[in-house]
Amino acid sequence: MPEAPVLAQLDLEIRGLRKRYGGFVAVDGVSLKIAKGQFVCLLGPSGCGKTTTLRCIAGLEEPDDGDILIGGREVTGDPPWQRDIAMMFQDFALFPHMTVGKQVGFGLEMLKRPKPEITKRVTEVLRAFEIDRFADRKPASLSGGQRQRVALARAMITEPRLLLLDEPIGALDYALREAVMIELKMLQRRSGISFIWVTHDQNEAFSLGDHVVVMNHARIEQQGTPEEILQRPRSPFVAGFVQGNNVFHGNVARIAGDAALIATPFGEFAVPLRDTVPLLGAIASFSVRAERLRPMPPEPGCNHLTLTCRTIEYFGSIRRYILERGDGEVMKLDQFGAEPACLIPGEVATVGWRAEDGVLHEGAPS
Numbered sequence: 001m002p003e004a005p006v007l008a009q010l011d012l013e014i015r016g017l018r019k020r021y022g023g024f025v026a027v028d029g030v031s032l033k034i035a036k037g038q039f040v041c042l043l044g045p046s047g048c049g050k051t052t053t054l055r056c057i058a059g060l061e062e063p064d065d066g067d068i069l070i071g072g073r074e075v076t077g078d079p080p081w082q083r084d085i086a087m088m089f090q091d092f093a094l095f096p097h098m099t100v101g102k103q104v105g106f107g108l109e110m111l112k113r114p115k116p117e118i119t120k121r122v123t124e125v126l127r128a129f130e131i132d133r134f135a136d137r138k139p140a141s142l143s144g145g146q147r148q149r150v151a152l153a154r155a156m157i158t159e160p161r162l163l164l165l166d167e168p169i170g171a172l173d174y175a176l177r178e179a180v181m182i183e184l185k186m187l188q189r190r191s192g193i194s195f196i197w198v199t200h201d202q203n204e205a206f207s208l209g210d211h212v213v214v215m216n217h218a219r220i221e222q223q224g225t226p227e228e229i230l231q232r233p234r235s236p237f238v239a240g241f242v243q244g245n246n247v248f249h250g251n252v253a254r255i256a257g258d259a260a261l262i263a264t265p266f267g268e269f270a271v272p273l274r275d276t277v278p279l280l281g282a283i284a285s286f287s288v289r290a291e292r293l294r295p296m297p298p299e300p301g302c303n304h305l306t307l308t309c310r311t312i313e314y315f316g317s318i319r320r321y322i323l324e325r326g327d328g329e330v331m332k333l334d335q336f337g338a339e340p341a342c343l344i345p346g347e348v349a350t351v352g353w354r355a356e357d358g359v360l361h362e363g364a365p366s
């Protein structure tokens, strides 16, 4: 595809973003392209630089280096109100003395839109977010979920190109979250506004994101669709951070055809090569997803090891067997709960997976 039309479609482009606080580097060379109308999740452990990245996009922090383009326009030096963005924070930052109707119209008032237009849009938006019956109430008298809808309505009424959300449902109780997530995803789809959603919760990121950006220590470790990140983790960090992976560390013992043989303290395992061929003896790591494992006798084309089943956990429709390896580390084997149980606690079993289901990582183990 030619380059120019693709770039014209981008809602956001970040090139080599860096932000330091004194001697501490909070964001280190982050680059990102977001196509039109995407739901993007910035995912990573606490302190990895997600919020700082978001605040740089918003214009609330001045980067030390790098460029930020919104809708193809360079905005790196622009104040927040000239960036075609809106923000929503975990505490919603509602104005306590303003009625719901006033809060929702606030952005349009700031843009000095004509009064009749503001009244009409506020009425429409209050209705769309199903908060019209609270129009004259103040935030203190609303529930968490209702306050969240007010904050969203207020953020979206100006139809910004980007909506930046920092842990927006972190304060909601667990039971409400799923419903709110579905609602938000549908809203995002209907509005066509790109959402950039910061979270440390991978369930949120993988349920909502079209594009997930995994950060660690101020850098992007991997970005892609949820499927790519879940099925093809690029680094030991991503594999370990994402639920449901079994991670192995070892050294490259041999290259055999299109597979590397990785020697670990509890056996040698064949893993398909990725883009580059690792050096013999190099430190290497790979992962295999818990749902790829099953109890099986040794079979050609498969890897095996002997494990002890310690316990069984239940995750909705998944039965997860916690298995102990020779070195005391645990491994996970997932089975669909509708099938008959394949192991019982205390059982010693040979467990295996097809060699092609292993995923070799690109970085050295951290």
Ligand SMILES: Nc1ncnc2c1ncn2[C@@H]1O[C@H](COP(=O)(O)OP(=O)(O)OP(=O)(O)O)[C@@H](O)[C@H]1O
Pocket: 021, 024, 025, 026, 044, 045, 046, 047, 048, 049, 050, 051, 052, 053, 200
């Ligand atoms: N104003 C500041 N002054 C000094 N250090 C800061 C400042 N803001 C952030 N940091 C540091 O920068 C690092 C990245 O912070 P940031 O808030 O971006 O992380 P995060 O990934 O959003 O984490 P969390 O999920 O805990 O909010 C942290 O170590 C934080 O302590």
